[in-house]
Amino acid sequence: xxxxxxxxxxxxxxxxxxxxxxxxxxxxxxxxxxxxxxxxxxxxxxxxxxxxxxxxxxxxxxxxxxxxxxxxxxxxxxxxxxxxxxxxxxxxxxxxxxxxxxxxxxxxxxxxxxxxxxxxxxxxxxxxxxxxxxxxxxxxxxxxxxxxxxxxxxxxxxxxxxxxxxxxxxxxxxxxxxxxxxxxxxxxxxxxxxxxxxxxxxxxxxxxxxxxxxxxxxxxxxxxxxxxxxxxxxxxxxxxxxxxxxxxxxxxxxxxxxxxxxxxxxxxxxxxxxxxxxxxxxxxxxxxxxxxxxxxxxxxxxxxxxxxxxxxxxxxxxxxxxxxxxxxxxxxxxxxxxxxxxxxxxxxxxxxxxxxxxxxxxxxxxxxxxxxxxxxxxxxxxxxxx
Amino acid sequence: xxxxxxxxxxxxxxxxxxxxxxxxxxxxxxxxxxxxxxxxxxxxxxxxxxxxxxxxxxxxxxxxxxxxxxxxxxxxxxxxxxxxxxxxxxxxxxxxxxxxxxxxxxxxxxxxxxxxxxxxxxxxxxxxxxxxxxxxxxxxxxxxxxxxxxxxxxxxxxxxxxxxxxxxxxxxxxxxxxxxxxxxxxxxxxxxxxxxxxxxxxxxxxxxxxxxxxxxxxxxxxxxxxxxxxxxxxxxxxxxxxxx
Ligand SMILES: Nc1ncnc2c1ncn2[C@@H]1O[C@H](COP(=O)(O)OP(=O)(O)OP(=O)(O)O)[C@@H](O)[C@H]1O
Ligand SMILES: [Mg+2]
Numbered sequence: 001x002x003x004x005x006x007x008x009x010x011x012x013x014x015x016x017x018x019x020x021x022x023x024x025x026x027x028x029x030x031x032x033x034x035x036x037x038x039x040x041x042x043x044x045x046x047x048x049x050x051x052x053x054x055x056x057x058x059x060x061x062x063x064x065x066x067x068x069x070x071x072x073x074x075x076x077x078x079x080x081x082x083x084x085x086x087x088x089x090x091x092x093x094x095x096x097x098x099x100x101x102x103x104x105x106x107x108x109x110x111x112x113x114x115x116x117x118x119x120x121x122x123x124x125x126x127x128x129x130x131x132x133x134x135x136x137x138x139x140x141x142x143x144x145x146x147x148x149x150x151x152x153x154x155x156x157x158x159x160x161x162x163x164x165x166x167x168x169x170x171x172x173x174x175x176x177x178x179x180x181x182x183x184x185x186x187x188x189x190x191x192x193x194x195x196x197x198x199x200x201x202x203x204x205x206x207x208x209x210x211x212x213x214x215x216x217x218x219x220x221x222x223x224x225x226x227x228x229x230x231x232x233x234x235x236x237x238x239x240x241x242x243x244x245x246x247x248x249x250x251x252x253x254x255x256x257x258x259x260x261x262x263x264x265x266x267x268x269x270x271x272x273x274x275x276x277x278x279x280x281x282x283x284x285x286x287x288x289x290x291x292x293x294x295x296x297x298x299x300x301x302x303x304x305x306x307x308x309x310x311x312x313x314x315x316x317x318x319x320x321x322x323x324x325x326x327x328x329x330x331x332x333x334x335x336x337x338x339x340x341x342x343x344x345x346x347x348x349x350x351x352x353x354x355x356x357x358x359x360x361x362x363x364x365x366x367x368x369x370x371x372x373x374x375x376x377x378x379x380x381x382x383x384x385x386x
Numbered sequence: 387x388x389x390x391x392x393x394x395x396x397x398x399x400x401x402x403x404x405x406x407x408x409x410x411x412x413x414x415x416x417x418x419x420x421x422x423x424x425x426x427x428x429x430x431x432x433x434x435x436x437x438x439x440x441x442x443x444x445x446x447x448x449x450x451x452x453x454x455x456x457x458x459x460x461x462x463x464x465x466x467x468x469x470x471x472x473x474x475x476x477x478x479x480x481x482x483x484x485x486x487x488x489x490x491x492x493x494x495x496x497x498x499x500x501x502x503x504x505x506x507x508x509x510x511x512x513x514x515x516x517x518x519x520x521x522x523x524x525x526x527x528x529x530x531x532x533x534x535x536x537x538x539x540x541x542x543x544x545x546x547x548x549x550x551x552x553x554x555x556x557x558x559x560x561x562x563x564x565x566x567x568x569x570x571x572x573x574x575x576x577x578x579x580x581x582x583x584x585x586x587x588x589x590x591x592x593x594x595x596x597x598x599x600x601x602x603x604x605x606x607x608x609x610x611x612x613x614x615x616x617x618x619x620x621x622x623x624x625x626x627x628x629x630x
Contacts, residue, residue, distance in 0.1 A: 028475060083402045161494050168485050172471045175537075178438040178464045179489035180456070226476045226521035 016239030023214030037095040039207040043102025069195025123206025216265040220272040397446030420593035463543035480518040486540035508536035528555035
């Protein structure tokens, strides 16, 4: 690997981490769309900042652009507050307006601005290593690396300091307010971090990738864990994975790096969405099927428990009586046999001691919803897992 | 007459400039177990949220033991209406109860062993200890309500506001909750509960406030819980067979 290649992957990974952190909270607050709005509406801020500073990496430009991001959030909230439109409509009203102002500003001044709309939307990671940071005349690495590194460190410090406040106000803003943790302050803090991160990242990776890096890793992590800290960690890992694998895909296919990273994010989310152990699509379908069978099993066992008469317990009679198709009866019978819950003697089915106990406990559980006594059954049966 | 725990004067609250509470005056004496009753949309939740500083009123003043809420936060605990949080949030029962300790910690400081111990005790009290590591969406409605109650208990406050703690709970849980409320009152705490089941008001509570945009009446259950006030509050001719 050349040093430029390493630098590109490093920048992409840092951007991914810096995006995953606010992204996790945006996803949990169901505000993923707002990152889209911010990423587009910062354009006029960037253009104006560029007119003033003539330097895409100047802190003043980042400040001005981030301010446009905050203005977007405020505008969206004000429009929403009128009660005339919903949040998504308000977002749809605000960001095209601001974005188009940015586009017009660029078009009008095309001659003296080396900024174009494509670069804003898609960025160009491949060029990031060419713009170097000079410290006392010594090369100190790419400027983008310094910018995003600084933003990431600030984000991490804020996260460690205010994790509790972020969690509380995201989960229950009412309690947060009543305990004196102003949800408004936390909200605007998060919006500021999101805006600054977006501005700091867009030059390297473009507005679209910023949105994808904020939303996709967090959304995938959400499907895999029920612990906020693990969700943050997973989102970060997913972001890094997509950044690095995306870079190599782009390398092999000779394609746009930002585009490849976005595609990797899409693939990653799809895989998680399908295969996540609990909330994944396949797991959900499998669980539903399993639960259906287990309900059948229980119905069957209960029937046996309630009937001592031999004719009620004849294999053929069960088929007719419980009114199942043969396949289903066979699955249920096999399951019961496999678990030593029934014995079949001369085509007469009877409960074993274990089967009898299981039936009573299961019915008990279903009626009382008391949890403790069936902990050991949970491993084998879906029915008893939540 | 005992001390006044909460005093509300001329309170008017509006959403989008449409007032939903008009000119409310209310005094809640210390040590009572008070029900707030009124139809859906009467402004019961709004009243509680205003007292707790979650909403900003357009007029009026609210004091807790004579001082503003901001100064008395630590004296007040709150159980919100169940639908008000996202139950799919990635967090466990224990973690939610720990949130009750955050107020005592203030900004930045993190909960430690002491807070965890308090949370476990509160979980024990509401009978939810076996569920402490459950993701909260995997709890039944009644269990979720108990978690909220535990979170309020852990705040160790003097005044408890609870918005429909009996919503969607079975008879066992209802009795468990009311016993905890009665215990709180025995410890001279003040408990204010938004309640919908009019039949149980005389049995559970000693004070009642009738609310429907305006305050209809407030006072001891035995004096004012009658068909007249119920009719004024609910608009229809009310006939509950109240066992006095
Ligand atoms: N966030 C809001 N924005 C606008 N209007 C609101 C909002 N919250 C409540 N309202 C309105 O304010 C009025 C009072 O609502 P509130 O939630 O206080 O009623 P409630 O007495 O608690 O009702 P319920 O018994 O259904 O819980 C209702 O008409 C409601 O539609
Ligand atoms: Mg309410």
